[in-house]
Amino acid sequence: MVVSNRLPVDRVTAHDGSPSWKPSPGGLVTALEPVMRANDGAWVGWTGVADDEQGPFEADGLHLVPVRLSATAVELYYEGFSNDTIWPLYHDVIAQPTYSRRFWEAYVAVNQQFAEAAADVAAEGGTVWVQDYQLQLVPKMLRELRPDLVIGFFNHIPFPAYGLFSQLPWRREIAEGLLGADLIGFQRRADAGNFLRAIRRIFHVQTGKGRIELPAAGEGSWPNSSSDQPRTVVARHFPISIDAKAYVDLVEDPEVRARAAQIRSDLGNPSTIMLGVDRLDYTKGIQHRFAAYAELLAEGKLDVDDTVLVQIASPSRERVETYKALRDDIELTVGRVNGEFGSIAHSAINYLHHGYPREEMVALFLAADVMLVTALRDGMNLVAKEYVATRADEDGVLVLSEFAGAADELKQALLVNPHDIEGLKRAILSAVHMSRAERRTRMRSLRHRVLTHDVERWSKDFLDALADLRPTPSARAAA
Ligand code: GDG
Secondary structure (H helix, E strand, O other): OEEEEEOOEEEEEOOOOOEEEEEOOOHHHHHHHHHHHHHOOEEEEEOOOOOOOOOOEEEOOEEEEEOOOOHHHHHHHHHHHHHHHHHHHHOOOOOOOOOOHHHHHHHHHHHHHHHHHHHHHOOOOOEEEEEOHHHOOHHHHHHHHOOOOEEEEEOOOOOOOHHHHOOOOOHHHHHHHHOOOOEEEEOOHHHHHHHHHHHHHHHOOEEEOOEEEEOOOOOOOOOOOOOOOOEEEEEEEOOOOOOHHHHHHHHOOHHHHHHHHHHHHHOOOOOEEEEEEEEOOHHHOHHHHHHHHHHHHHOOOOOOOOEEEEEEEEOOOOOOHHHHHHHHHHHHHHHHHHHHHOOOOOOOEEEEOOOOOHHHHHHHHHHOOEEEEOOOOEOOOHHHHHHHHHOOOOOOEEEEEOOEHHHHOOOOOEEEOOOOHHHHHHHHHHHHHOOHHHHHHHHHHHHHHHHHOOHHHHHHHHHHHHHHOOOOHHHHHHO
């Protein structure tokens, strides 16, 4: 069973008002769908609509169990604690987290709802895989309700250093919540290291090689309320990936190729198209990218007559204040840069605040000579891997922030520190002027990594590691 904040489907309403469901796009769905089909599993999550009375249903061969969230729960648990407390705290406090007791109370209550929904439908001795930062209390709550289950947790975003995590007034509760799992997965080795350090600091327990030895309840700093038996929890990195083959297949589609050529020609066939594709989020470093680009234009090292930056900023979390302010900020910058450097024929930045179908994204990746991924902090960044998977022509240059999890694997990208604007400018110029031979060598090696480490391998690695932790029947009987 999978438990995630959102179900893997979106409701669509036909012209006659009749509702139906379509799979929601995204890596998680692609990764887990085949596993769920093969195992006849259930998926517990929210439909995305407040106060939705939808009961359990089948869609596209998946058994879906909705958790009903009230409008207030959405505001306090989702927009509040998840996206205005945990998200900024776990992304190095790029924005100031809000520490609100009302948010926290809602987070506890909603996590309990998810745990109860999962406990109601999980098979005896089943495997439950809980996803992401919105549900960090679910592992412990679920273990208390259903000690027979094997529980995994995967954190899609970074886990911060203890100096930051310790700001959280509820750091102990969150740590205990996660430790209800048998296996806790992170994107990077460093994230797992930060988590292990936090656990040592808070509970004074032993850890070694990713194994956390929890004593019996009440021993040392370990709470009374935890399970009675000593347990081992494993915390390790499992870098997520993409359905690489789906991208390779799309590149072979003549319509997608034609669209890529059309995009180049619509942009006036410049020598260099640079591309950014991000949810409009302050973690993605969109402003840093614009700053470096604007300086290169100002210094005459790039020229709008033969260079353009296309920035797709897909709408995100539009009801959270910080995101509204960010959008204003970004759009002000786009206006200024275009006003100052654009010409009648050419804009400096071609800014689009829209979401697009995947075919259009692939066409854009194919059209782009330079892909700019300048996140200030990012769990993985799937866009970097999607760009690489798309470039079957072994062309194109990836400029990649060392603060994105993808940098651990994509070492042949031009790695940058986005805070270092001079360094970022140098990397952009080397990308623009890189020889065809070097582009090919780098892209070949990047593609090898992404094609051999796809999302299917990610879910298999995680689920195999979780299966290895399943207690043997004799250990279960002894407990
Ligand atoms: C979180 C973590 C981690 C974006 N705009 C459109 C569109 N997208 C797709 C991209 C990509 C996905 O959304 C975004 O994934 P990222 O990994 O880049 O970033 P987050 O949304 O922040 O994801 C991240 C990820 O979880 C997985 O664990 O890598 O670090 O923050 O697939 O292509 N897709 C379409 N139209 C758009 O306009 N079709």
